[in-house]
Amino acid sequence: MRDFPLKTGSNAGQNTLLDIRNLDAHYGDFQALYGLSLRVQAGEVVSVIGANGAGKTTLMRSVSGLMRNQAEQVVWKGREIGALRADQIAALGIALVPEGRLLFASLSVEENLIIGGQMKRKGPWTLQRLYRLFPILQERRNVPATALSGGQQQMVAIGRALMSNPELLLMDEISLGLAPVIIKSIYEALPSITGEGLAAVIVEQDIAKALAVSSRVYCLQEGRVSLEGASSEVPRDAISRAYFGV
Amino acid sequence: MDWINTTLQGTLLGGLYALFAAGLSLIFGVMRLVNIAHGDLIVLAAYLALTTTVMLGASPVMALLIVVPLMAGLGYLLQRLVLNRTMGEDILPPLLVTFGLSVILQNLLLTGYSADPQKLQAGALETASLPVGGLSVGVLPLIVFVVAVLTIAALQWMFYRTALGRAFRATSDRQDIAQLMGLHRAHIFGLAMALSLAVTALAGVFLGIRTSFDPAAGGARLIFGFEAVIIGGLGNLWGTLAGGVILGVAQTLGAKINPGFQVLAGHIVFLVILAVRPRGLFPRMD
Numbered sequence: 001m002r003d004f005p006l007k008t009g010s011n012a013g014q015n016t017l018l019d020i021r022n023l024d025a026h027y028g029d030f031q032a033l034y035g036l037s038l039r040v041q042a043g044e045v046v047s048v049i050g051a052n053g054a055g056k057t058t059l060m061r062s063v064s065g066l067m068r069n070q071a072e073q074v075v076w077k078g079r080e081i082g083a084l085r086a087d088q089i090a091a092l093g094i095a096l097v098p099e100g101r102l103l104f105a106s107l108s109v110e111e112n113l114i115i116g117g118q119m120k121r122k123g124p125w126t127l128q129r130l131y132r133l134f135p136i137l138q139e140r141r142n143v144p145a146t147a148l149s150g151g152q153q154q155m156v157a158i159g160r161a162l163m164s165n166p167e168l169l170l171m172d173e174i175s176l177g178l179a180p181v182i183i184k185s186i187y188e189a190l191p192s193i194t195g196e197g198l199a200a201v202i203v204e205q206d207i208a209k210a211l212a213v214s215s216r217v218y219c220l221q222e223g224r225v226s227l228e229g230a231s232s233e234v235p236r237d238a239i240s241r242a243y244f245g246v
Numbered sequence: 247m248d249w250i251n252t253t254l255q256g257t258l259l260g261g262l263y264a265l266f267a268a269g270l271s272l273i274f275g276v277m278r279l280v281n282i283a284h285g286d287l288i289v290l291a292a293y294l295a296l297t298t299t300v301m302l303g304a305s306p307v308m309a310l311l312i313v314v315p316l317m318a319g320l321g322y323l324l325q326r327l328v329l330n331r332t333m334g335e336d337i338l339p340p341l342l343v344t345f346g347l348s349v350i351l352q353n354l355l356l357t358g359y360s361a362d363p364q365k366l367q368a369g370a371l372e373t374a375s376l377p378v379g380g381l382s383v384g385v386l387p388l389i390v391f392v393v394a395v396l397t398i399a400a401l402q403w404m405f406y407r408t409a410l411g412r413a414f415r416a417t418s419d420r421q422d423i424a425q426l427m428g429l430h431r432a433h434i435f436g437l438a439m440a441l442s443l444a445v446t447a448l449a450g451v452f453l454g455i456r457t458s459f460d461p462a463a464g465g466a467r468l469i470f471g472f473e474a475v476i477i478g479g480l481g482n483l484w485g486t487l488a489g490g491v492i493l494g495v496a497q498t499l500g501a502k503i504n505p506g507f508q509v510l511a512g513h514i515v516f517l518v519i520l521a522v523r524p525r526g527l528f529p530r531m532d
């Protein structure tokens with residue numbers, strides 16, 4: 001559990017890293033996000049929950065630049081970045097662990113990690129440090145990444161994002177399709193990842209997991225924020241209502 | 247002995263075909279782009295070498311020092327300014343645009359250089375030969391073959407041992423996720439096309455030393471390059487070399503049976519291999 005001072009006012013504090021303001025996102029004619037606002041402070045872990053199709057991945061894609069929107073709708077440390085390309089956003093220090101892992105199949109485990117660090121941003125994460133966190137990856141470093149088990153692939157996906165030494169780590173359903181014991185071991189690794197003040201947005205379907213690892217939670221429903229609050233304070237029945245819309 | 251000699255000539259010719267093919271294979275591998283203008287770009291390189299030799303009085307081999315970087319730069323600009331605008335989910339627009347480019351290039355060459363066949367003069371190199379165990383091996387075809395092998399080896403090394411190669415492979419696997427690694431897709435594509443046309447420059451200069459060429463000579467070179475790529479298996483550079491050799495041997499053996507049979511023999515072998523192994527002889531494993 002973490003405790004960070006919660007900002008509630010509408011004016012962003014000095015420590016606001018990411019400030020999403022009235023974000024609308026579209027797939028062609030289909031609108032997936034409606035005026036969504038979300039804020040992440042430096043060093044804060046925020047969770048985003050919501051049912052299938054609520055718009056969680058669309059939000060991640062919008063922040064990471066895989067979907068480009070109006071410039072002013074995504075603000076990073078006071079700079080409008082909503083219309084930047086994904087590679088420009090990555091260079092600012094925002095890394096995404098994409099839903100479904102999406103490793104590079106023709107790269108080995110180690111190459112997947114190295115390419116994650118190819119921007120050569122300074123910071124604590126190196127191959128050695130990652131191998132200490134996930135020793136199994138060192139053992140299997142020369143294997144094609146997609147030959148690993150699902151859990152090991154997820155470690156590579158997280159490691160690949162960390163290798164860029166980001167200031168904000170976005171994680172989209174890292175437990176998707178994994179066995180419970182594997183999920184548990186990956187979540188046990190999270191504190192040593194976010195421990196040094198790395199801010200994170202964790203998208204998760206498992207509400208209990210999401211609340212346990214975050215200081216604040218946002219619930220999405222049909223492209224809108226249906227609930228927002230401190231993870232330790234929001235009542236469970238309010239979450240159920242916000243989640244399922246009943 | 248005669249047949250062995252013919253097979254050897256065909257093998258060496260295969261080196262040239264591998265050079266035609268390597269650039270095609272590279273850009274298809276990195277960005278799934280089929281470049282219909284590839285043959286015309288080979289011919290363009292030959293003409294650029296011709297102009298260089300005429301203007302500077304340099305030998306064609308020296309002209310490579312100018313033509314290779316020139317074609318690489320042209321490739322980068324072509325990709326960034328034209329082809330990238332057409333790239334997307336649909337593979338048809340870039341196909342059509344390179345087809346249009348092919349027509350434009352042929353007409354520009356026709357206007358600039360006329361339809362008369364031209365040749366690059368390499369002097370004594372063209373006729374020099376080495377006696378090898380009772381056979382006589384032309385020095386020029388041997389050089390071309392060695393250059394082809396070295397080029398393939400260098401590309402292979404670049405692809406699997408360097409940061410640029412890693413970026414190419416990652417982009418080939420997943421363009422969107424590669425961008426999350428900070429790779430600027432348009433730039434990576436530009437570099438791939440630059441490399442492709444640098445190899446094309448080699449191919450064009452050796453083509454021009456070996457045979458005469460005219461503005462319409464590109465079509466056949468495109469076909470030979472395609473056939474070599476497909477025979478060898480998509481995405482496999484050494485396979486492309488093997489494909490070039492198989493095509494070269496088929497053509498020279500065909501020509502020995504009947505001089506009019508050369509190109510047809512190559513096409514027949516290509517079709518037979520395609521029928522038996524639709525993914526080529528050495529498709530990439532994944």
Ligand SMILES: Nc1ncnc2c1ncn2[C@@H]1O[C@H](COP(=O)(O)OP(=O)(O)OP(=O)(O)O)[C@@H](O)[C@H]1O
Pocket residue numbers: 027030032050051052053054055056057058059099
């Ligand atoms: N490529 C696309 N084209 C069109 N519509 C899309 C596309 N991707 C997602 N959508 C739609 O956008 C909405 C939000 O999808 P999104 O993937 O963001 O949801 P999600 O909350 O991540 O769901 P899940 O929990 O299943 O991952 C859904 O209605 C979905 O059908």
Ligand SMILES: [Mg+2]
Pocket residue numbers: 056057058099172173
């Ligand atoms: Mg999703």
